[in-house]
Amino acid sequence: xxxxxxxPPSLTVPVRxxxxxxxxxxxxxxQGLNFYYGAKRALDNITIGIPAKLVTAFIGPSGCGKSxxxxxxxxxxxxxxATRVEGKVLIDGDDxxxxxxxxxxxxxxxGMVFQKSNPFPKSIFENVxxxxxxxxxxxxxxxxxxxxxxxxxxxxxxxxxxxxxxxSALALSGGQQQRLxxxxxxxxxxEIVLMDEPASALDPIATQRIEELIYQLKAxxxxxxxxxxxxxxxxxxxxxxxxxLGRLIEEGPTDRIFTNPAEKLTExxxxxxxx
Amino acid sequence: xxxxxxxxxxxELEQLKTRLLEMGGLAEDxxxxxxxxxxxxxxxxxxxxxxxxxxxxxxxxEIDRRCFKLLALHQPMAVDLRAxxxxxxxxxxxxxxxxxxxxxxxxVRRYMRHPPVKELIDIxxxxxxxxxxxxxxxxxxxxxxxxxxxxxxxxxxxxDALKTQVFRELLxxxxxSPHTIxxxxxxxxxxxxxxxxxxHATNVAEDVIxxxxxxxxxxxxxxxxx
Numbered sequence: 001x002x003x004x005x006x007x008p009p010s011l012t013v014p015v016r017x018x019x020x021x022x023x024x025x026x027x028x029x030x031q032g033l034n035f036y037y038g039a040k041r042a043l044d045n046i047t048i049g050i051p052a053k054l055v056t057a058f059i060g061p062s063g064c065g066k067s068x069x070x071x072x073x074x075x076x077x078x079x080x081x082a083t084r085v086e087g088k089v090l091i092d093g094d095d096x097x098x099x100x101x102x103x104x105x106x107x108x109x110x111g112m113v114f115q116k117s118n119p120f121p122k123s124i125f126e127n128v129x130x131x132x133x134x135x136x137x138x139x140x141x142x143x144x145x146x147x148x149x150x151x152x153x154x155x156x157x158x159x160x161x162x163x164x165x166x167x168s169a170l171a172l173s174g175g176q177q178q179r180l181x182x183x184x185x186x187x188x189x190x191e192i193v194l195m196d197e198p199a200s201a202l203d204p205i206a207t208q209r210i211e212e213l214i215y216q217l218k219a220x221x222x223x224x225x226x227x228x229x230x231x232x233x234x235x236x237x238x239x240x241x242x243x244x245l246g247r248l249i250e251e252g253p254t255d256r257i258f259t260n261p262a263e264k265l266t267e268x269x270x271x272x273x274x275x
Numbered sequence: 276x277x278x279x280x281x282x283x284x285x286x287e288l289e290q291l292k293t294r295l296l297e298m299g300g301l302a303e304d305x306x307x308x309x310x311x312x313x314x315x316x317x318x319x320x321x322x323x324x325x326x327x328x329x330x331x332x333x334x335x336x337e338i339d340r341r342c343f344k345l346l347a348l349h350q351p352m353a354v355d356l357r358a359x360x361x362x363x364x365x366x367x368x369x370x371x372x373x374x375x376x377x378x379x380x381x382x383v384r385r386y387m388r389h390p391p392v393k394e395l396i397d398i399x400x401x402x403x404x405x406x407x408x409x410x411x412x413x414x415x416x417x418x419x420x421x422x423x424x425x426x427x428x429x430x431x432x433x434x435d436a437l438k439t440q441v442f443r444e445l446l447x448x449x450x451x452s453p454h455t456i457x458x459x460x461x462x463x464x465x466x467x468x469x470x471x472x473x474x475h476a477t478n479v480a481e482d483v484i485x486x487x488x489x490x491x492x493x494x495x496x497x498x499x500x501x
Binding site for chain 1 (some may be wrong): 282284348352
């Protein structure tokens with residue numbers, strides 16, 4: 001049975017968000033997005049505007065489509081066979097699914113950090129320098145050094161690694177590796193950073209560092225984070241979107257979603273009365 | 276990048292405390308103005324007290340919203356949880372102090388329709404004590420100073436005794452000359468309002484002790500520790 005058939009028809013269509021349009025214009029404009037794994041529809045008619053330079057969190061139970069949706073934003077689902085997309089994902093007005101889109105350039109513009117930290121088996125320095133080199137983004141060695149330092153500082157890890165830049169990245173702790181991966185994502189100057197459960201494998205202290213980092217990064221980047229940890233979404237995000245069975249049930253300012261959600265389903269989820 | 280990250284939650288907690296202090300300053304200022312209006316028989320000053328409740332009421336709502344949001348979004352624990360719960364309660368106490376300043380100003384306005392019953396000695400003294408209690412309770416809140424908070428609790432008895440003294444003294448005036456009944460009743464009401472301000476300062480001090488040391492000293496609870 002398809003997922004879609006189990007959704008009651010009474011659910012209201014999510015209202016388009018209206019954040020402060022001057023300071024935070026819509027950066028990612030998703031219109032009527034459907035996504036299929038083979039014949040199975042995993043995302044059902046998603047329409048949402050994600051504002052620039054804010055943190056937007058996607059929450060929802062396992063299998064609700066939040067990670068799938070995140071990966072549609074920089075076409076990471078392309079690498080999964082037998083998948084299909086309908087609808088539009090406009091980033092600053094460009095449809096990322098139009099034919100002829102340079103997917104490599106898209107992913108440079110829309111960086112990603114994954115659940116499990118995945119540094120290259122190289123030195124700390126090389127992990128950050130790699131993307132700069134292959135993209136020809138450093139004019140000379142001094143420029144490269146400066147950009148690596150800038151990225152490591154932006155990811156709040158410079159002080160911990162500055163004396164051992166040429167040690168293996170794999171020798172870092174889990175939390176440090178994750179911040180290194182964030183530095184690596186930031187090095188190529190993305191506009192948007194997608195984070196898929198970036199702290200779920202970390203201890204509480206490392207998690208807090210990542211959360212504070214996310215909070216600070218929004219001054220410069222548009223951040224979209226998927227988390228199964230509702231409290232984390234509450235702590236770090238400005239806006240929260242609740243997904244359920246492949247549908248976007250509700251989206252709005254985080255404080256409203258967690259204090260006075262409009263939809264009963266959202267209320268049931270955030271109060272733990274689900275199921 | 277600093278080694279130590281100050282969580283933005285802590286920054287918001289500091290902002291909450293700053294706003295509470297602003298509210299405390301406003302409340303204290305209004306009590307002070309109402310008393311000055313009484314002593315100097317300054318009708319214009321009393322009118323300003325009666326008209327100026329807006330900023331305190333706005334802060335009352337804003338502080339509650341801040342607390343509500345911090346509780347909902349950050350799930351605070353231990354001392355942070357106690358600090359926010361204390362802030363909610365202190366907020367209510369300070370708003371009540373603002374209301375009592377209005378009540379005092381209303382009584383002063385009525386009182387000024389009559390010649391003075393007597394020279395004012397104990398009521399200004401009560402006002403000094405009540406304001407000092409309020410100021411010390413808020414200082415104790417900011418500095419997390421339980422000794423200072425305990426000092427506030429100790430002063431409450433003095434204020435209660437003065438209120439009783441004011442009542443007895445004015446009773447003799449009323450018995451002697453019935454035309455003083457109306458203005459004397461207003462002075463008794465003012466002393467009652469000042470005593471209530473002391474009670475609110477006491478509540479704040481109790482909340483500070485709870486916030487800092489997790490001890491509940493209300494109603495002589497025998498310093499129950501949670």
